[in-house]
């Protein structure tokens with residue numbers, strides 16, 4: 001057992017955030033599924049993958065939610081961090097992060113050869129990033145220091161992270177060049193959303209360094225990751241949808257009349 005005191009308001013904040021996250025993922029799932037009909041066949045696969053991502057995340061948030069409830073003892077106000085299963089979150093990322101990269105690369109509409117050279121690199125790097133972060137994430141709160149194993153795992157995980165962002169920044173830049181103006185703006189926005197939301201995760205990982213009270217640190221980590229997940233999966237999927245719509249229209253695709 002590794003107990004941290006959580007008062008009822010701290011507990012409710014995380015509880016409500018998980019509930020909101022599940023609702024957002026399920027709503028996004030319906031939206032992406034229905035949205036397929038509104039884009040040219042070539043881009044439907046990106047929407048299917050967006051739907052898979054939020055579907056997988058909704059499932060894992062159900063599990064995270066119930067694990068969180070079970071780890072809390074309302075009578076004593078104590079939360080057992082060892083009883084809270086972080087593996088749900090990391091297995092979720094291990095599945096969804098590569099899929100998010102696939103969505104993006106497919107909607108960029110590159111050649112088959114380019115996809116074949118780009119995707120394996122990105123998928124392997126993303127799996128490494130998550131796998132190297134996990135040993136740190138499950139360390140007891142009292143041992144999460146910058147100059148220790150926690151800081152080391154975080155730093156190792158940052159290497160593939162920087163590599164992924166570097167590759168995507170360049171490739172998206174190149175893909176933007178020969179797009180119509182409205183699509184170029186959308187590519188610019190998704191690039192910013194990607195950097196902004198993905199950049200949020202390592203910041204959340206660093207929260208234990210600031211000497212904040214442990215209960216508040218725990219709340220901030222859970223709320224922070226959940227918020228980042230909503231933006232990086234559902235919000236990002238909506239942008240992928242917008243790109244697919246704009247490219248479909250540019251290619252002369254017309255919606256069927258009702």
Ligand SMILES: *C/C=C(C)/C=C/C=C(C)/C=C/C1=C(C)CCCC1(C)C
Pocket residue numbers: 093096097100129130132133134153154155157158161198199201202205229232233
């Ligand atoms: C839907 C889930 C997403 C987009 C998850 C993204 C996760 C990251 C970009 C995590 C990165 C990390 C580091 C760069 C260092 C510290 C450990 C991690 C795993 C939090």
